[in-house]
């Protein structure tokens with residue numbers, strides 16, 4: 001089996017170990033699907049960020065808006081109030097922080113507070129000022145495949161060929177970013193698992209990793225604790241979906257397989273097992289091929 005374990009491409013200005021990067025998830029929200037409310041208070045969020053760093057996270061992804069299906073949007077002021085103190089404290093402590101936001105003003109203020117990357121789940125579609133801001137700021141930008149806000153996104157989960165369509169629509173977003181002046185080498189892509197996607201779509205996108213990589217940009221895979229894993233692990237007797245906090249082994253397995261395929265970064269709630277796993281993928285990929 002061909003195992004790479006090393007990213008097919010990197011983003012400049014960020015760590016470039018010969019392994020996939022691990023991005024620790026820090027949702028400062030009352031209602032994120034997997035950890036909603038746990039880290040809403042800034043002090044708790046900052047402490048959890050340090051825990052993730054201690055586990056070895058290369059990056060911390062700080063978000064103030066839940067994107068779970070059906071979630072209502074917080075105001076821009078509320079989102080800012082949630083993330084700004086957390087970004088300022090963690091970046092101030094030397095952490096590499098990405099801000100998980102669709103709003104250009106939140107991106108701007110958190111970059112000014114020390115965030116080094118913008119993680120925009122909308123790929124620039126939710127706020128027309130986002131791409132111009134990213135271009136002017138010159139920071140790395142994660143461009144995720146997205147079709148609509150959480151309240152209505154699952155209505156858009158229809159594709160003839162999900163891999164080809166997602167690759168094509170991501171290609172359009174990369175072109176839009178470059179047209180807005182974003183330097184191409186600062187762009188990473190992400191298939192948006194669970195965003196206007198069914199479980200079947202998610203598995204097809206993972207199996208189609210090489211098509212995502214054919215965009216020529218670093219690929220971020222973010223499957224951690226998502227519903228399609230809960231369904232995969234459902235109790236065979238009752239059909240009861242596996243609880244979110246009990247999905248970390250399967251989440252790490254997806255991350256390792258993505259790293260083996262050449263993912264640039266994997267986004268995880270459980271950093272330590274994920275980091276251990278991507279190191280295994282890198283060691284396997286580095287071994288001389290059997291004769």
Ligand SMILES: Nc1nc2ncc(COP(=O)(O)O)nc2c(=O)[nH]1
Nearest residue numbers: 032033034067119144190192193222
């Ligand atoms: N780039 C990127 N960012 C994201 N942010 C939040 C969530 C929702 O999951 P969470 O509630 O566990 O953060 N998923 C993604 C994702 O798939 N890709």
